[in-house]
Amino acid sequence: MSDPRPIGVFDSGIGGLTVVKALRDLLPGEKIFYLGDTARVPYGGKSASTVERYSLEIAEMLMEENAKTVVVACNTASSVALAKLEKHLPVPVIGVIRPGARAALATTRNGHVGVIGTRATIKSGAYERELRALNPQVRVSVCASPLLVPLIEEGWLDDELTDRVIARYLGPLVHQGIDTLVLGCTHYPLLVHAISRALPKTVSLVDSARNCAMAVKKLLVQSHLSAPAGNSAGLDIALTDAPDIFLSVARRALRLEIGNVQLREVLHSAPIAAR
């Protein structure tokens, strides 16, 4: 059995394109529909109930695109809205938290994992919960790193000032003795070189984008939802506001082929939220 429908992917903005890049590398035969909520980006500083409402509205738009699964390519939305999305959507939902937590536990040798992310992701405690559910003995150290997304959007990817900001955020985690660091925001893979420079060689990085893509592949195979051979693979991108400078940063840094970008209005009625 196979399923030609697209994989639906959403993020608050364009950071989730790192997940799309990983999906295209891993599943070249799949069609992908990506929806970025750029009219309301970022989710990372907003309250849990607002992020939950926005996520339901955006996921409903993916349902209208006939998505066979919804990938929440946003750590903030995965942290606070996954349960609600799973309850309301008629298709399987995959977030970035669980795959990242699993990969971190498979990587750590000393049982001490660090997590960086937006304020909302860190405040939600989602990674700690997921890590402890999988291994109650794990030690977790976290740090909200709200300046990293604006630095990425400014395009300062290999820059001494960015290195200094990263060093300030990561210093305490390294001092506390982590040997594994989860990049808990889909923007952060664009800073992978700068983050590596700030860490001792003994600390391993876990990229939630790549691990999420591997989880999607596993789900498609297990649920017989993979695309048929000869499927018209491709990437469609829609945004809720006109694309800004970061789209060109992402295009260049990810070497992702991005064609026309559509504009979509958010459906505020959010019928699934009321069900």
Added chain:
Amino acid sequence: MSDPRPIGVFDSGIGGLTVVKALRDLLPGEKIFYLGDTARVPYGGKSASTVERYSLEIAEMLMEENAKTVVVACNTASSVALAKLEKHLPVPVIGVIRPGARAALATTRNGHVGVIGTRATIKSGAYERELRALNPQVRVSVCASPLLVPLIEEGWLDDELTDRVIARYLGPLVHQGIDTLVLGCTHYPLLVHAISRALPKTVSLVDSARNCAMAVKKLLVQSHLSAPAGNSAGLDIALTDAPDIFLSVARRALRLEIGNVQLREVLHSAPIAAR
């Protein structure tokens, strides 16, 4: 004649509280209703049409609070939405661009003015237009400074890293020969010490918050809209999403007495937009 109704003030977030602070200092007898669109903050990276729509929706909410005038305490919204607000609102509208431009021209001696602001404000060209309309001979140098708001929201107000980012943004403007710098974002007065450190003593700062408050005072007097003596002055604050860390930064840095903060839902129908 006098008018006891509140002055309505709005901003994309909480940065506009610098304007509220200036209004309270200058007009202690006035009631103020402040509305921050924190559910959709920031406006600074979004498209002009989205900022226009959001501004109309928020201004309509101020009309329901019976505001006697609407102060657009947001440079981005003032840059791209002022004409539409003036057309649709039944009360006088005051933005931050014109008062800032007037003050800059009154300050400059060599006729060369610099402007810093968000990407959307700078891209709109609103300050250049306003400055050139008032004095066609003026030279204007601009710089989008998108990292300053996140640095302020992180609370790094007096910090060597913030100083380095500011130096990078301002260096080219100083090199080009400005003698006056407009702080074209209502957050920036919180960085006034850091910005002063980055500039030669020959460069004067123009704070759009304070100049906007002076324009409001003038308008109220000229239009006979000032509050009557013995008016129940006070500050009401409503936000479209739960307040985040920056509210405490603003409270401390501005020494502003902020009581209970209300939560309001955005009215998406935006009836005035359709008129």
